[in-house]
Amino acid sequence: MVRCMKNIFISLSSSTLYSQSSSVSPQGHLSNSSWWSSSERSILSSLVQSPQVDIQNNSEVLSPENVFDPYRVRGKLSWADIGNYALATEVSWMSVGKKQLEYASGALKKFRTLVEQLAKLNPIHLSCNEKLAFWINLYNALIMHAYLAYGVPRSDLKLFSLMQKAAYTVGGHSFSAAAIEYAILKMKPPLHRPQIALLLALHKLKVSGEQRKCAVDAHEPLVAFALSCGMYSSPAVRVYTAENVREELEEAQHDFIRASVGVSSRGKLLVPKLVHCFAKSFVDDSNLAVWISHYLPPNQAAFVEQCISQRRQSLLASRNCGIMPFDSRFRYLFFPGKA
Known part of the structure; x- marks a missing residue:
């Protein structure tokens, strides 16, 4: 079935049979809210507090190209390899x-x-x-x-x-x-x-x-x-x-976490709300990044730890994770x- x-x-x-006049786009949208709060946007605008992630020197982990990323959101950097979801x-x-x-x-x-x-x-x-x-x-x-x-x-x-x-x-x-x-x-x-x-x-x-x-x-x-x-x-x-x-x-x-979790251009771990709520049964927010790393390939896990380590040295040490709300499109x- x-x-x-x-x-x-x-x-x-x-797409080979698609025509603008004979299509329907079922864009049922049950909730549409930006996951960046005004205070967050203000804080993230400071490059001094949180430097940009170097994509070129991390090309084995991050993709500099516009590759297929099924859970792409604003500000999220794509992994070079998202696993099975790349074939979806x-x-x-x-x-x-x-x-x-x-x-x-x-x-x-x-x-x-x-x-x-x-x-x-x-x-x-x-x-x-x-x-x-x-x-x-x-x-x-x-x-x-x-x-x-x-x-x-x-x-x-x-x-x-x-x-x-x-x-x-x-x-x-x-x-x-x-x-x-x-x-x-x-x-x-x-x-x-x-x-x-x-x-x-x-x-x-x-x-x-x-x-x-x-x-x-x-x-x-x-x-x-x-x-x-x-x-x-x-x-x-x-x-x-x-x-x-x-x-x-x-x-x-494993597949979902690997494909949906990411980092922002300023090294902040971005976690879907589905994963965050699931993880609450096992860990608190302070250990969320470590828990997620167990489900990532070694190079991605090491990169996440590197980003969080750099953020700990900035004024944003307490803001290492961003929770992305459920997108119902x-x-x-x-x-x-x-x-």
């Missing part, structure tokens, strides 16, 4: 021309056949790892299907409404996207998206006892790097397998061979 949806999305975004296919708009719609129509018929097969499956009898892989894959496929069916939501309230409305029948029970994420996969309210967390607190999800028997045994924090809401700050979509789901989740975490990333 995930592979089928991936092919549909890529087909609808094919990006879908940030979709065309609705005749050729694309003809392909999507046929592919959606095949997809609906797969959806119908779900009614015959009883997830209660799946093993722990089978449940984990199954529900992750199903969630990602369901969100993509919902965006095609209902369009991209323009606010967190509409997104939450869509997550409650979009559902598949599995083993005779209807499971919404919201129920899968928070009741079946037992994910905690997303601190990196406070509006969704608030809506969860105000709206109790209705899940029957029979449905809860289909849930995973315990909360797995790494699932945060596997679920994609099709937004700019979301992780890439890949297919998870029951045989290797734990290893694949660890790989997803529409965008999907797909790995070749992994989805």
Whole structure:
């Protein structure tokens, strides 16, 4: 199902078939705020306090060229090597021309056949790892299907409404996207998206006892790097397998941190809010850079330590990290061979 949806999305975004008059750009933007505060901009304007990073002498770590950087933000320097994310296919708009719609129509018929097969499956009898892989894959496929069916939501309230409305029948029970994420996969309210967390607190999800028997045994924090809401700050979509789901989740975490974490032109560590909120369960902010370095290649980790060391000698010693808010513009990333 995930592979089928991936092919549909890529087909609808094919640049070779793109024309300005026959395209739609699903720029659902749920929150749009600059991550530079006015005080931050004032402080960072001082070159005396925080000298510029020398890109030329660090060309093995930083890229001087405009390479593909899926989590680029203002002021962020790109790594010369971002790992697996360098191979990702990006879908940030979709065309609705005749050729694309003809392909999507046929592919959606095949997809609906797969959806119908779900009614015959009883997830209660799946093993722990089978449940984990199954529900992750199903969630990602369901969100993509919902965006095609209902369009991209323009606010967190509409997104939450869509997550409650979009559902598949599995083993005779209807499971919404919201129920899968928070009741079946037992994910905690997303601190990196406070509006969704608030809506969860105000709206109790209705899940029957029979449905809860289909849930995973315990909360797995790494699932945060596997679920994609099709937004700019979301992780890439890949297919998870029951045989290797734990290893694949660890790989997803490593890949996301390596691609999304960066440094500013003045040596400040830039961390996505998703990663920052995840790390809070393990370390405090003073040790955040050290924790992140464990997930970076040795040369990048050494460069981060070098930048922080230089900042400690400046007047900005207490401002070594910048937290980048969740960017909710529409965008999907797909790995070749992994989805």
